[in-house]
Amino acid sequence: MTMDTGVVWLTIFVLSVFVGIEVISKVSSTLHTPLMSGANAIHGIILLGAIIVTGTTDNSLAVAVGLVAIVLAAVNMVGGFVVTDRMLQMFTRKKPAKSDESKVA
Amino acid sequence: MPTWIQLVFLACGVCFILALKGLSGPKTARNGNLLGAGAAVVACAMPFFWTDLHLQHVPLILIAIAIGTVGGVYGARTVQMTQMPQMVALFNGVGGGAASLVALLELQQVVDAGGHDSWFNLAATAFTIAVGAVSFAGSVVTFAKLQDLMTSRPVVFPGLPILFGAALIGSLGLSVMLVDDPRIWVGITLGLLGLLVGVLLVLPVGGADVPIVISLLNAFTGLTVAAGGYVLSNVLLLVAGTLVGSSGTFLTLLMARAMGRSVPNILFGALKGGSTLGGGEASDRPVRSITPEDGAIMLAYADRVIIVPGYGLAVAQAQHTLRELVDVLGERGIEIDYAIHPVAGRMPGHMNVLLAEAQVPYEQLREMDQINGDFKDTDVVLVVGANDVVNPAAKTSPGAPIYGMPILNADEARQIIFMKRSMRPGFAGIENELLFEEKTSLLFGDAKDTMSKLLNAVKAL
Numbered sequence: 249m250t251m252d253t254g255v256v257w258l259t260i261f262v263l264s265v266f267v268g269i270e271v272i273s274k275v276s277s278t279l280h281t282p283l284m285s286g287a288n289a290i291h292g293i294i295l296l297g298a299i300i301v302t303g304t305t306d307n308s309l310a311v312a313v314g315l316v317a318i319v320l321a322a323v324n325m326v327g328g329f330v331v332t333d334r335m336l337q338m339f340t341r342k343k344p345a346k347s348d349e350s351k352v353a
Numbered sequence: 354m355p356t357w358i359q360l361v362f363l364a365c366g367v368c369f370i371l372a373l374k375g376l377s378g379p380k381t382a383r384n385g386n387l388l389g390a391g392a393a394v395v396a397c398a399m400p401f402f403w404t405d406l407h408l409q410h411v412p413l414i415l416i417a418i419a420i421g422t423v424g425g426v427y428g429a430r431t432v433q434m435t436q437m438p439q440m441v442a443l444f445n446g447v448g449g450g451a452a453s454l455v456a457l458l459e460l461q462q463v464v465d466a467g468g469h470d471s472w473f474n475l476a477a478t479a480f481t482i483a484v485g486a487v488s489f490a491g492s493v494v495t496f497a498k499l500q501d502l503m504t505s506r507p508v509v510f511p512g513l514p515i516l517f518g519a520a521l522i523g524s525l526g527l528s529v530m531l532v533d534d535p536r537i538w539v540g541i542t543l544g545l546l547g548l549l550v551g552v553l554l555v556l557p558v559g560g561a562d563v564p565i566v567i568s569l570l571n572a573f574t575g576l577t578v579a580a581g582g583y584v585l586s587n588v589l590l591l592v593a594g595t596l597v598g599s600s601g602t603f604l605t606l607l608m609a610r611a612m613g614r615s616v617p618n619i620l621f622g623a624l625k626g627g628s629t630l631g632g633g634e635a636s637d638r639p640v641r642s643i644t645p646e647d648g649a650i651m652l653a654y655a656d657r658v659i660i661v662p663g664y665g666l667a668v669a670q671a672q673h674t675l676r677e678l679v680d681v682l683g684e685r686g687i688e689i690d691y692a693i694h695p696v697a698g699r700m701p702g703h704m705n706v707l708l709a710e711a712q713v714p715y716e717q718l719r720e721m722d723q724i725n726g727d728f729k730d731t732d733v734v735l736v737v738g739a740n741d742v743v744n745p746a747a748k749t750s751p752g753a754p755i756y757g758m759p760i761l762n763a764d765e766a767r768q769i770i771f772m773k774r775s776m777r778p779g780f781a782g783i784e785n786e787l788l789f790e791e792k793t794s795l796l797f798g799d800a801k802d803t804m805s806k807l808l809n810a811v812k813a814l
């Protein structure tokens with residue numbers, strides 16, 4: 249018995265919905281901003297789609313539009329991850345900062 | 354698609370799940386983010402190794418990626434921590450725009466191939482075009498509101514609900530047309546209408562609620578990418594987009610709950626005429642203004658002090674001076690803590706980021722629930738650049754836009770010092786009754802300047 253392709257896609261979709269809710273259900277409010285920013289970077293994966301669509305068309309107008317999409321998607325993906333890392337750096341710098349202070353004191 | 358690439362995509366999907374999981378815990382957050390970044394880079398490299406795809410225009414594509422990367426890194430590295438929320442909004446918006454354009458290109462390919470495709474595929478294409486455009490335009494408006502390029506108050510004009518409804522129905526109609534008979538001009542019009550819907554959706558949202566809308570638009574973009582993944586038959590896009598869509602929706606609800614707001618109320622509250630407060634009629638009422646020297650005496654001879662930091666502190670870059678002041682007061686044996694409202698700053702957790710940047714020890718940061726019982730035994734509360742998070746109107750005035758939002762009980766303390774630039778109301782645009790109370794003193798001036806004067810005055814005692 250083979251599964252209907254559409255049903256396979258629907259299954260993946262529904263399971264992903266539950267996984268998405270489940271993995272972040274215990275987040276503390278302190279991390280809401282970085283989490284939102286990190287999730288924001290993940291949907292920058294549309295870059296993959298933009299590359300494929302642009303690289304498989306011959307229509308020059310379509311290529312131009314595709315290149316714009318690639319630039320936008322790359323800004324989303326790269327900028328998103330870098331900015332999230334910058335935020336999280338602030339959180340993890342706590343430890344060394346404290347030891348520095350105790351040395352000074 | 355070769356099996357090995359499909360397996361790489363599967364691995365990347367798992368990495369995204371682990372990345373989100375990591376991001377929700379303080380110890381694992383940074384590694385989680387790096388894992389997600391690594392997976393995204395690997396996934397985007399795949400088309401170049403996928404020989405059957407016969408990828409064309411490779412040099413142009415690489416140049417476009419390079420431009421986007423440079424732009425993204427530049428923006429992310431140079432943005433001030435205080436402007437973080439609008440940067441995230443902007444990144445989210447361009448992602449939505451990219452998804453919309455990708456769907457338009459896919460539609461073009463369907464049209465070129467004779468216009469035959471399954472109705473579900475076309476519906477997903479229409480969804481991606483429209484919602485991607487909503488996300489793009491909505492994010493641009495939130496950016497403008499947070500960056501003070503336009504007023505942060507709710508913008509409502511007569512006929513806005515009708516126009517909004519008409520745009521929605523129009524989008525739905527165009528989507529049906531697209532499914533029935535795919536044509537590129539229908540797709541483009543749908544995208545333009547989506548832009549209009551995005552603008553109209555965000556205009557009536559008040560400034561204090563904008564962060565929640567950013568989170569909501571983030572979830573929208575996630576769903577857009579998921580639908581795009583279905584259209585392109587790419588499982589990784591479907592999984593990644595759905596993860597962001599569902600976790601983003603859930604996060605939006607969590608944020609709204611932290612602020613005591615409901616999402617429908619945030620989006621459509623202003624349309625019902627719920628927020629009528631504002632106006633400057635009360636601002637010439639008498640207040641008690643003091644000098645930094647007076648403030649220093651009040652602080653230095655207290656036993657228990659609580660600091661309530663707000664966005665104004667960060668804007669003035671006074672957090673480093675504040676930390677020094679707290680250190681000096683701590684040396685005098687005063688018990689002193691920072692009370693962090695969940696939405697202090699512009700977004701949940703934003704203030705923690707800003708204070709961590711000033712190297713304030715984590716143990717001194719107390720969350721609202723932990724510290725709210727302490728205010729009644731507190732001698733002096735120092736409110737620095739905050740307003741709405743201590744506004745009693747949230748408890749007492751049912752008409753206020755912030756009514757129902759949990760606040761810090763600063764009004765229970767024996768004395769309150771407000772450091773303010775002016776009598777201007779807070780981000781929510783409403784008057785704060787606490788300013789006019791007898792036990793409240795105001796220290797006017799730029800937070801950084803006043804803070805150094807206060808610090809010197811305390812040191813001189």
